[in-house]
Amino acid sequence: MIQPKKSEMSKHWRLNEKIVFLNHGSYGATPTIVLNEQKRWQLLLEKDPVKFFEDIAPKALIESRKAIANLVNCDYEDLALIENATSGVNIILRSLKFDEGDEIIVPNHAYQACRNTIDYVAEKSGAVVVTCDIPFPIQGNQIIIDNIMKCVTENTKLAMIDTVTSPTGLLMPFEELVGLLESKGVNVLLDAAHGIGMIPLDIEKIGASYTTSNCHKWLCAPKGSAFLHVRKDLQSLIHPLTISHGMTAPLGDSTRFRHEFDWTGTRDVSAWCALPFVIDEFSKLVGMNWNEIMTHNRKLVIKGRNIICEKLSIIPPCPENMISSIATIKISSKQVSITDLYEIDPLHEKLLEDYNIQVPVWSWPNPQGRYIRISAQIYNNEDEYKYLANILEKCL
Ligand SMILES: Cc1ncc(COP(=O)(O)O)c(C=O)c1O
CATH class of the missing domain: 3.40.640.10 (Type I PLP-dependent aspartate aminotransferase-like (Major domain))
Structure with a gap:
């Protein structure tokens, strides 16, 4: 499967060009001008x-x-x-x-x-x-x-x-x-x-x-x-x-x-x-004020969630008014057989090692299930979620 092109905006970040980076939520990512x-x-x-x-x-x-x-x-x-x-x-x-x-x-x-x-x-x-x-x-x-x-x-x-x-x-x-x-x-x-x-x-x-x-x-x-x-x-x-x-x-x-x-x-x-x-300066760099940035990211993550849920025939787990710019999708109601919260889910490794996608996947006892969480930041684009959706369909 061909990896999606990066958005024009991504040139302002130092993120690895080979990686589809869908996890802004964990640690953020800082643009070059800020560094x-x-x-x-x-x-x-x-x-x-x-x-x-x-x-x-x-x-x-x-x-x-x-x-x-x-x-x-x-x-x-x-x-x-x-x-x-x-x-x-x-x-x-x-x-x-x-x-x-x-x-x-x-x-x-x-x-x-x-x-x-x-x-x-x-x-x-x-x-x-x-x-x-x-x-x-x-x-x-x-x-x-x-x-x-x-x-x-x-x-x-x-x-x-x-x-x-x-x-x-x-x-x-x-x-x-x-x-x-x-x-x-x-x-x-x-x-x-x-x-x-x-x-x-x-x-x-x-x-x-x-x-x-x-x-x-x-x-x-x-x-x-x-x-x-x-x-x-x-x-x-x-x-x-x-x-x-x-x-x-x-x-x-x-x-x-x-x-x-x-x-x-x-x-x-x-x-x-x-x-x-x-x-x-971040606001000037992306040509939006902070309210527009928040709205942009929210709309993008909702699109991303819809793309993945449609592809996997999953009902979105919460209404859109409960989404900001991260979205969690329950990909299975069973936990994979891991024993603790800190063990790496094999799907996370597969997505990263085989398909160059950085996205969190984990299992949780309460509410029980296996989850994936996507993020949307200015440097992301719709094609990245389509790529993830296609890969997930294949892997699951
Ligand atoms: C809800 C919530 N609280 C606290 C933290 C901790 O943030 P930090 O590692 O920057 O202290 C996180 C990190 O993702 C979080 O999601």
Whole structure:
């Protein structure tokens, strides 16, 4: 089978030309102009590290927080720049105090690394993890809302809700859920790892206690760039994983939250410094504003999903309004005979080794089945999903 041609836009990325890359969702992929901008900051640092860390970087990082705040509508003073969403989840869970019997709600579609963090904290404190089952395939949002709200009791302290679920690619009704949970006194930790650059986010309007989002995924920023938003009324509870000078430094006209998160030791901050450039220049590069980019990617992944589902005679597992720019398809209701989550599915290897397709395939116990997840980013095109559909028809 002949491999599809790359789209014109793909020339702006460094992705291997021989690979049909349909997994933007896992780690993102960064365009060349952004990598060059990051390099520019790294070289600036090395010209005079003292001036850089004590003068240039603090100013630059204010601009980075302002650029992010502008895109997700919040006060830039409430944002901390962090490495990734896993750290964001850890910062919140490991800052909060849980007592024995406190309950933490987490849906069964949560990202495993974040689920591990909840389990770790619960085990140490005696808190109870309440797993909320959500079906997949799924007919609509109401069942998600009903099932999660049914888990709330007077002991519920926190709920971790995804914007878009990792294994099932579901765009959650997170705005409604946050409103309902917070109004019942449950603090919500919004895991928006798939968030900024993928779906519209209005942090002030959503009103979650805590929101963490990756910039290295759908914003196409350099790796290791993410943010954590903490609502003003909760900031005194939250501390970085690394305690540093900020704990005691004189406040000046800043806040303790700002001081603590702005300096957590010497590290490469170039990915964060590049954020204002990414937001402006990526949009110019592709000739679309961010809303148009999100719409474009969503339409493309829906087309891709339809192409695959039609070819394999599969009913799409969720309505289109539950899709953003990743889509999971259940290719079999049986798990392949693997014993754990971390074992590589032989189909994944076959697709990569024999057909040069990079796409995740895995089995899952709950909801049980074997799944494939496609992504759509500006560098993808329809022919790539047709190629995958043809190969899948052959392999399955
Ligand atoms: C829902 C969700 N949460 C958290 C993460 C973790 O992201 P990171 O590895 O950047 O911390 C991911 C990664 O794919 C995710 O999909």
